[in-house]
Amino acid sequence: MADAEQGGETTGTVILALGANVAVMLAKIVGGAISGSAALLSEGAHSAADVLNEVFLLVSLHRANRPADATHPFGYGMERFFWSLLAAVGIFVSGAGFALYEGIGAIRHGASHTSTGEFVVVYAVLGLSVVFEGSSLLKALRQVRGEAAAAGRRLVPYVIRSPDPTVKTVASEDSAAVLGIGIAAAGTALHQVTGNDAWEGVASLVIAALLAYVAVTLGRDTKELLIGEAADPAVRLVAIDVIGQHKQVERVAQLLTMQLGPTNVLVAARLQFVESAGARDIERACTEIEHEMHERVPALTEVFLDPSSVSDEQQAEAGALMERSIDEVTQLDGADSPVLQSLRETRETRRTRRRGVRS
DSSP states (O other): OHHHHHHHHHHHHHHHHHHHHHHHHHHHHHHHHHHOOHHHHHHHHHHHHHHHHHHHHHHHHHHHTSOOOSSOTTOSTTHHHHHHHHHHHHIIIIIIHHHHHHHHHHHHHOBOOOOHHHHHHHHHHHHHHHHHHHHHHHHHHHHHHHHHHHHTOOHHHHHHHOSOHHHHHHHHHHHHHHHHHHHHHHHHHHHHHHSBTHHHHHHHHHHHHHHHHHHHHHHHHHHHHHTTOOOOHHHHHHHHHHHHHOTTEEEEEEEEEEEEETTEEEEEEEEEEOTTOOHHHHHHHHHHHHHHHHHHOTTEEEEEEEEOOOOHHHHHHHHHHHHHHHHHHHHHHOTTOHHHHHHHHHHHHHHHHHHHHHO
16 A cells, blocks of 8 residues: 555656656747757756656556566566666766757857847746746655655665665756756856856756766666665665564575565575474464565565575674675664664574573
8 A cells, every 4th residue: 555655656756747847848948949048958958858757757657567477477666677777868868968069069159149138038947947847856855755754764865775766866857957957047147247158058068967977876776776786774684683583593594685676675585494393383484484574564575485504604694794784774774773673682582592492
């Protein structure tokens, strides 16, 4: 139910961004054609790229909701990653590329005469753009803040680690758009004061650099998800905590996770059960562990547990990996994170259990 509500809110955020970008794109292109402003035309190309990207994101939301089938047994969640990568490429090619072209052209052209009326057109379009882009940005930020609060994480760390590239892309695009409007306004003002439209060319180059940075950052994050990035460290620790709490588990050799989609995580673990555990005990324990994982983190939808013999060396390696995850969670959420508190309680319980067995 929560996933459905979040999916509906995400769709609403993307649709609002699409509507805002269509209106802004038309205003910028018409205003740029009337005034001849390179900075405004660059912003028009930026908005055109954003419109295409919102279409990509809407396609991803639709296609990712298809149920699992024989050819895709884990579902289609990774469609979100693929289409978000295309959106990042679109920002780089269409947005940054055109802004670079316009910027170089304006600098080479040098001084030109622009009437006061043409400057008024530019400022009016930029002002209108702030209203539309700002409303879309506020909607995206409102959703991201709500998701961060629900996850118990600060806003910036949540955005950096979020496995959902859709809202992250919208928020990044709109943030870049608002910054780009400010840069375009500054370039236009310098053009008006000096009479040299090379300043608009400089503004276009700055916009191109901004868009290239956003595109590369989004592309890098989405690429990691596409090639099988592990789940959030807090999710990994929950899985470890649930396994460690179960009285039938003696040792853990390995725990692997992979993000199958924004709300789907695969977990695979090799476990050594206590010597007294029979086949039915192990079967019951695996079922209980799976249910508990899903209860605590609904995103843990695919759980595979392999009963194995675990050596001291394997257990030490697993412990080292867990310590790295603990360090990551501490940096993201602080030492008082509920996940870390639960893990500390689990460790103490296991120590008490071992002391009871020895005695």
